[in-house]
Amino acid sequence: MAQLTAQIVSHDADFKQHIARLVRACGVPVGILEGRSGAEIGGPDLVVVDIRADAASGMAAIERIRAASANVAIFAVASAAEPDLILRSMRAGANEFFPWMPGGQTQASRDMEESFHGAVRRSAARREAAHAGAKPPCITHVFLGAKGGAGTTTVAVNSAVEVARLTKRGVVIVDLASSLGEVALFLGVRPRFTVLDAIENLHRLDKDFLKELISKHKSGLDILAGSEQFDRPNAQDAPAIEELLRVLARLYDYTVIDAGNIVNAVAVASLYAADAIFLVANPDVPSIRNAQRMVDRVRQLGAGSERIKIVLNRVSDQNLIAPKQIETALGYGIHQMFTSDYRAVSEALNSGVPLALSNHSDIAGQFGTFARNLVGMSAGEDAKEQPERKRVFLGIF
Ligand SMILES: Nc1ncnc2c1ncn2[C@@H]1O[C@H](COP(=O)(O)OP(=O)(O)OP(=O)(O)O)[C@@H](O)[C@H]1O
Ligand SMILES: [Mg+2]
Incomplete structure (x- = not known):
């Protein structure tokens, strides 16, 4: 699904934070627009306007936003549901009106949250319908x-290469792993630029500038390499990362993200943008214990726990924990298993040639199946047989 872009107009940081959480917890991929925008970024799909402190300037803001776009969804949030205010904000151009009820403790506040989520989902559905026939939405796999x-990294890189090879469309892999990502290394590419260059130049991040920052892999995959600084991207960079992902979603057909193994602010930004979150675990106790915690954390974040899919890597006959036990422990079915094949994986790593391009091992075949599933292709089908989908980005290179 295409990412819904939201903006929050308020002078109150707590309000912004609370509304951002509400918007993100609505179960559709979202990005919150903050600060300056790159040249490729259009306006938001949804604007939430805080009219609590000053109704008159709130109304003026709603009118301005409506004048700038007939299609944007505008939600007004007031201190209380006063009929006069509701009427004025609707006249100014708001589509929805909500009384401010933070906390979620009372039934009224839970009802408000529920109807807010419903309204965000309706906006996403309307956006989807309005864009039908345009560029198909970018699909983001985290x-x-x-x-x-x-x-x-092994799973993300090999999947991304397969997606690029199978679809021959615009596919970018973004390395967001904290401290010194290894995506480019795994692909045998020496990047000149990294995600940090992208987020530090967001204001001029159009497709031409991005072209300079991207490294290309021979499979057709584009790479936005990981940072070379130990402490970045960090929590302060998270809003810029969110914006970067929105720019990429406009330019590519598929975004694949290596989010590392820590649920920090940067990883969270990617989780909110995700269509699917692949939790990569091994059949061992630490993996399963951590996976349980991560599933809980994603639920807590409201990032849509139904988007989580379990990927079990390094499976062998020697494993003491059976896949069934893992499924019971996690409460999720196992979406995909990759066998343990150190030789095939390390040969691919050392040569910089991904598995799918280098050998015919079981694990290479498993990546083929997995990637076909990701892009909705059946076995044997190739890119030409797919319905024509306009190649948006790679054409510029
Ligand atoms: N299916 C597999 N069979 C055998 N070895 C594997 C398999 N998958 C990954 N490995 C090996 O495990 C090691 C770690 O892999 P990788 O770097 O992809 O993990 P990671 O989760 O990204 O690690 P990090 O936490 O450092 O980011 C590598 O040496 C890799 O070759
Ligand atoms: Mg890694």
Whole structure:
């Protein structure tokens, strides 16, 4: 689904934070627009306007936003549901009106949250319908490790290469793993620029500038390499990362993200943008314990726990924990298993040639199946047989 872009107009930081949480917890991929925008970024799909402190300037803001766009969804949030205010905000151009009820403790506040979520979902559906026939929405796949060394980068990189190879469309892999990501290394590419260059130049991040920052892999995959600084991207960079992901969603057909194995602010930004979150675990106790915690955390964040899919990596006959036990422990079915094949994986890593391009091992075949599932292709089908989908980005290179 296309990401819904939202903006919150308020001088109150707590309000902004609370509304951002509400918007993000609505179960559809969203990005919150903050600060300056890149040249490729259009206006928001949804604007939430705080009219609590000053109704007159709130109305003026709603009128301005409505004048700038007939299609944007405008939600007004007031201190209380006064009929006069409701009428004035609707006349100014608001589509929805909500009384401010933070906390979620009372039934009234839970009802308000529920109807807010419903309204956001309706806006997303309307946006989807309005854009039908335009560029198909970018699909964002996030790979998150249940523990360090689970194979998150291996799975993300090999999947991205397969998606690029199978679809021959615009596919970018973004390395958001904290401290020194390894995506480019796994692909045998020496990047000149990284995600930090992208977020530090967001205001001029159009497709031409992005072209400079991207490294290309011979499979057709584009790479936005990981930072070379230990402490970045960090929590302060998270809003810029969210914006970067929105820019990429406009330019590419598929975004694949290596989110590392820590649910920090940067990883959270990617989780909110995700169509699917692949939790990469090994069949061992630390993985399963951490995976349980991560599933709980994603639920808490409201990032749509139904988007989580369990990927079990390094499966072998020697494993002491059976896949069924893992499914019971996590409360999720296992979406995909990759066998343990150190030789095939490390040969691919050392040569910089991903599995799918280099050999015919079981694990290479498993990546083929997994990637076909990701892009909705059946076995044997190739890109030409797919319905024509306009190649948006790669054409510029
Ligand atoms: N299916 C597999 N079979 C055998 N070895 C594997 C498999 N998947 C990954 N490995 C190996 O496990 C090691 C860790 O893999 P990788 O770097 O992809 O994990 P990661 O979760 O991204 O680690 P990090 O926490 O450092 O980011 C590598 O040496 C890799 O070759
Ligand atoms: Mg990694």
